[in-house]
Amino acid sequence: MLAIEFGPEGGVVITGRLDASEAPRAQSFFDQVQGTVTVDCSQLEYISSAGLGVLLKTQKRLLGTGGKLKLTGVNSHLNDILGYSGFDQIFEIQRAR
Amino acid sequence: MTTSAVFRRSFDSIPEIFALTEKTFAREGIDIRLLPTVDLALEELFTNMVKYSTTTTRPVQVEIVAIDNGVEVTLTDYDVEPFDVTKAPDVDITLPIDARHPGGLGLHLIRRLLDSIEYEYTKEIRRSRITFRKMHSGGPNGLATHKGGTNARD
Numbered sequence: 001m002l003a004i005e006f007g008p009e010g011g012v013v014i015t016g017r018l019d020a021s022e023a024p025r026a027q028s029f030f031d032q033v034q035g036t037v038t039v040d041c042s043q044l045e046y047i048s049s050a051g052l053g054v055l056l057k058t059q060k061r062l063l064g065t066g067g068k069l070k071l072t073g074v075n076s077h078l079n080d081i082l083g084y085s086g087f088d089q090i091f092e093i094q095r096a097r
Numbered sequence: 098m099t100t101s102a103v104f105r106r107s108f109d110s111i112p113e114i115f116a117l118t119e120k121t122f123a124r125e126g127i128d129i130r131l132l133p134t135v136d137l138a139l140e141e142l143f144t145n146m147v148k149y150s151t152t153t154t155r156p157v158q159v160e161i162v163a164i165d166n167g168v169e170v171t172l173t174d175y176d177v178e179p180f181d182v183t184k185a186p187d188v189d190i191t192l193p194i195d196a197r198h199p200g201g202l203g204l205h206l207i208r209r210l211l212d213s214i215e216y217e218y219t220k221e222i223r224r225s226r227i228t229f230r231k232m233h234s235g236g237p238n239g240l241a242t243h244k245g246g247t248n249a250r251d
Contacts, residue, residue, distance in 0.1 A: 001112075020144045021111040046133055048140045049206060053199030060194060077133045084209045085202055086190025 004029045011038035018044065018051030026051065030058040035067040042073025042096055052085055059090060068092070098125065098163075103156040106147045114139055114159060125163040131231045134210045135168060138229055141203030142172050142182065146225075150177040167212070167232035174225040179218040182227060183208075 002022040003015040012033065018026055039055075055069065062068050072094040074082065079095060082088050100121045104110040115136055122132055139159065146157055158173040188205040207229070208214065214229040 017115070019111050019115075019140055021108045046136060048137055048144075049199055049203035050140075050144070052202060056194075056197060056199055063194065080210070081137075081206060084190075084206050086188075086192075086197075089190075090194050090197070 002026060007040060009038075011040055013040045013043070015043035017046040018054070019046065019048050020050035023050035023054050026054045027057065030054055033058065033062070033069075034065070035062070036070065037062070037067070038070045038072055040073050041071050041075070041078060044073075044075075044078060047078060047081055049085075052081070052087065055087070055091070070094070100125075100161045101158065103158050104143070105156055106150075106154065108144060108147065111140055111143070114143060117159065118161065121161045122168075125161075127163050127168050128233055131168055131233070134207075134231050135170060138207040138211055138214075138231070139170060139172070141207050142227055142229075145180075145182065145203065146172070146174045146177070149180060150174055150225075153177055164230065167230055169228060169230045171226060171228045176223050177225050178223070179220075179225060181216045181218070183214055183216050 001016045002018055002025065004026055005013055007013040012030075014026075016022075055071075059069050068091075070092045071082070073096045074093050075096050079093070082091065082093060087093075100117065102117050104114055118132060118136055118139065121127070122129055143157060143159075153174075153176040155175045158171075158175075160171040160173075162169050182204055185201060185204045187208075188201045190205075210231075211229045212232045214227065217226045217228075218224070219226075
């Protein structure tokens, strides 16, 4: 199950599992964001290539208008996935403490 | 004990697959730390079957068994053309963002996170079987075993 919403400081808070069954809903949400946006991933338990596709499509769009996504609170498993995907070269990533 | 279940060819089956892995890991005492990688591999292989084997409506069978120091999972797809996932090309992760697209990323990822993945196709009954293993001491250091069969899409 995935929950995705705007946080109190204007960032995005994403909770749960971003898999292929949830990717269309996540994409609809991210299609609304503008500018430079911090995505709090500290409660993101799981991501698959479908979820990575959502982040990639959003990052491409935002970079085209001078914005970007920043990923924070990234756990060890997610960090491995981002690294093996080469997304650590595409996104600014802050690991979970 | 082997846990076996069949799943409808739909992305809507993914939460049901995750429920099966969680329940099986708990019942069989499989290390929960292996679960995210097993779920990822199952999702990527299952969605690949759903997306590319569109000539069949038969469900996909998933079998999970605890093995020494890890877990072994088999996906079986009936009445399909061969597609050897072990021979799918890697993604060039060094490309600039404008040249990147998500296609192929799932298989690229799981080949790095699993300890082994094998593909077998039985032509007479048009059956694809993919078996993978995830061990405590293995990955993410690349595959120990990488064994494939015929790939009709090469």
